[in-house]
Amino acid sequence: MQLLTPEQMGQADQMAAASGIDSHRLMMKAGEAVSAAVLRRFPAAVRMVVLCGPGNNGGDGYIAAKALFEAGCNVSIYHFGDLANLKGDVAQAFNACPVKPQPLAAYAPKANDVVVDALFGAGLTRSLDPAVQSLILNLRKAGSNVVAVDLPSGISGGTGAALGTAVTASHTITFMRPKPGHFLLPGREHCGTLETFDIGIPQRILTSVAGNTYLNEPSLWKAHLPATSIQSHKFKRGHLTVFSGGHGTTGAARLSATAGLKAGAGLVTLATPSNACTEATAHLTAIMLREINNVRELSHWLEDKRLSAFVLGPGFGIGEKARDYTNLLAGNPVVLDADGITSFAESPDRLFYSLSKHPTTFVLTPHEGEFARLFPDIHSDKSLGKLEKARAAASRSNAVVLYKGADTVITAPDGRAAINANAPPWLATAGSGDVLSGIIGSLLAQEMPPFEAACAGAWLHGAAGQNAGEGLSAEDLPNGLPKYSQIS
Known part of the structure; x- marks a missing residue:
């Protein structure tokens, strides 16, 4: 299995869009894959909480929240960043979501919450905002089950390093190809179990951007x-x-x-x-x-x-x-x-x-x-x-x-x-x-x-x-x- 760096995955996304593939449709498939995985793993959850960031990872979160809501779940959304600054596919996903988001600071984690971490994806290169790090610590104290989208927030997709305080997930969902950070420590410990979903980027594109890093199989x-x-x-x-x-x-x-x-x-x-x-x-x-x-x-x-x-x-x-x-x-x-x-x-x-x-x-x-x-x-x-x-x-x-x-x-x-x-x-x-x-x-x-x-x-x-x-x-x-x- 070839592993893609965040930069290579970003290049694949751009090439897919340039080839005529609808980028919003790819985001929809990603978000729907997240909702399906959450429902499969936690069918009896009392409340689903989706944490959405300002980038594409947050867009996946809004789509997942919409799908969970339509499946009859009790869903809450908490966002980080200014909603007025959302653009492109992320703005479209936000506008289509029937659940009104609340500011991240308003969220008080509970032990029986199932939390979808869609704050930041694999391309993170800096430490998280102190408010986000404080929330992560509260999630740990509460013992909430966390499902991470792409990679737990605070983990580098390229190196697996923890960029300050990072989310510890029980399950991580990524798309098309895993990243090195899913397997390098401490990232691997933060990911829990890992699932990789095919959202429709052609193999020829993935092959063209891939380097020579592999999972040892x-x-x-x-x-x-x-x-x-x-x-x-x-x-x-x-x-x-x-x-x-x-x-x-x-x-x-x-x-x-x-x-x-x-x-x-x-x-x-x-x-x-x-x-x-x-x-x-x-x-x-x-x-x-x-x-x-x-x-x-x-x-x-x-x-x-x-x-x-x-x-x-x-x-x-x-x-x-x-x-x-x-x-x-x-x-x-x-x-x-x-x-x-x-x-x-x-x-x-x-x-x-x-x-x-x-x-x-x-x-x-x-x-x-x-x-x-x-x-x-x-x-x-x-x-x-x-x-x-x-x-x-x-x-x-x-x-x-x-x-x-x-x-x-x-x-x-x-x-x-x-x-x-x-x-x-x-x-x-x-x-x-x-x-x-x-x-x-x-x-x-x-x-x-x-x-x-x-x-x-x-x-x-x-x-x-x-x-x-x-x-x-x-x-x-x-x-x-x-x-x-x-x-x-």
């Missing part, structure tokens, strides 16, 4: 998933190497290796220094062991061209050894995570220069702190949302960047981006990220392109968390991975 990468055949053997399914730290620090790498095996790699080897071989051997069965102590030994082992992909970072240790290994691996499919990323905190340009000399083969998987260490200026730029930050990081590093979190964002140097939204909150547990690295490494070993491998890995990781259930530990996740043949 199987349709984005399923065609690249590994497929086995009767002629498959272990080397055809890829050989993944996971680098381990020394004695007492092998656990994270073992989690990655186990995940890599469960995710389909034909062979997985744990590359460990000699002082951790006995410890690692005690925990390994199907995973192989290779003693690698230094760059010379790694360089010799890399002469084996059957090695397909690598994971470096989980529990590896921070320092020059990690930097040297990374430089030697440049040009190969690699997941660089955890200590591998932090090892370049003092010299990120050294990593970027190494990666710039090759096609994009690396996947960087930083969490918030690691991202800040590797890209400090990008991270501190308050003008950028998470999506823009991840895009800037991918462009700078010539790597696919998987910016972890409850709203994981995956970006490629060519500008493609996906927002992952299927991860349950109980994935926030120690070792979960190590499992994610192993899944992505396994997909790289099986020749998935880096962007698709990162997107698939994030989605599979979320699905595994759902299957394992609340209270999971990282060890449970590999067994929760869905079968590729059952992904639709």
